[in-house]
Amino acid sequence: MPAFAEISPAQLMRLIGTPDAPVLIDVSIDENFDADPFLVPGAVRHPHTDIRTLLPSLGDRPVVTICQKGGKLSHGAAAILRDAGLRAEVLAGGNYGWRDAKLPRIPAASIPAKQGGATLWVTRHRPKIDRIACPWLIRRFVDPDARFLFVPPAQVVDVAARYDATPFDIEDTFWSHRGPRCSFDTMIEEFALATPALSRLADVVRAADTNRLAEVPEAAGLLALSVGLSRQYKSDTEQLDAAMPFYDALYRWARDGADETHDWPDNRGTK
Structure with missing residues (x-):
């Protein structure tokens, strides 16, 4: 079960591909991402240290933040977005949880x-x-x-x-x-x-x-x-x-x- 302010991979997969899909922000650090360079479909990468610069472009759309394991980077980014009044959740388990659920992952190189x-x-x-x-x-x-x-x-x-x-x-x-x-x-x-x-x-x-x-x-x-x-x-x-x-x-x-x-x-x- 997803914990506080989290969304499970299965729940997120039901939203991806639809007009109701949240904005997906991958805040993984380069070192971790380069070790497993795949993205949840529709996700865009952005530095976790610069998350506030996204606020003007997000409007009132819901957001899901993603890091490699669903830990401090994604929870911190989601908290910053919630502090700014946005609806923000974390992908439970991060990119690795998504991978382990055998859901589609886009090769970043493609x-x-x-x-x-x-x-x-x-x-x-x-x-x-x-x-x-x-x-x-x-x-x-x-x-x-x-x-x-x-x-x-x-x-x-x-x-x-x-x-x-x-x-x-x-x-x-x-x-x-x-x-x-x-x-x-x-x-x-x-x-x-x-x-x-x-x-x-x-x-x-x-x-x-x-x-x-x-x-x-x-x-x-x-x-x-x-x-x-x-x-x-x-x-x-x-x-x-x-x-x-x-x-x-x-x-x-x-x-x-x-x-x-x-x-x-x-x-x-x-x-």
């Missing part, structure tokens, strides 16, 4: 370098499926503040080089299709996020993105809604923002509701 506190990605304009699903995955599980640039296909590689951005979902780049698998699959693999829910969601994204609709019943619906969103919004950035709640719902379906069906008439409670 995350591109940040600019101004956020990763910067670039892809082709007029997104449909993969180029929306990948940003959703990154913002919900890797970097909540990630920024995305949408440019003409011929300009993606040059924009990436000029602006130090990471290209994705374009041929002959690292973060792209690999054989029959799409860019969303690549990101799940490289970020070590192959949970049952995300793997189920990946099946839908892959079938819709690669025109194999017969393989997964839900893929046709994802394609239809994705095309509709692309027609509804002229701005790719506005389209991405509008699609985030849609993918949130798909994730909850994949995690909690894939076995639920619906029929008419509804005869529940008649006997």
Whole structure:
């Protein structure tokens, strides 16, 4: 059982990937982190000695602090945040407790370098499926503040080089299709996020993105809604923002509701 002002790994995992996820701040010292360089999905590193500088950016969002063992560093950081009026808890057991619970851990080396506190990605304009699903995955599980640039296909590689951005979902780049698998699959693999829910969601994204609709019943619906969103919004950035709640719902379906069906008439409670 978690102790005072703590949240268990299982409880936190239920929040990660949803709009209700707290801000996750990893305050491990470099020496400890370098010995086991993995992050809880969505966590960002920040020095424990400088925790107050985060206050302006946190607003009133709940926070979970994390260190390697869930001890003095995370409890001290959480107490400082609570003293400033925030809702702050500690991940019980820290990174090691998360590891021992066999929950997904993102290799720190897999995350591109940040600019101004956020990763910067670039892809082709007029997104449909993969180029929306990948940003959703990154913002919900890797970097909540990630920024995305949408440019003409011929300009993606040059924009990436000029602006130090990471290209994705374009041929002959690292973060792209690999054989029959799409860019969303690549990101799940490289970020070590192959949970049952995300793997189920990946099946839908892959079938819709690669025109194999017969393989997964839900893929046709994802394609239809994705095309509709692309027609509804002229701005790719506005389209991405509008699609985030849609993918949130798909994730909850994949995690909690894939076995639920619906029929008419509804005869529940008649006997």
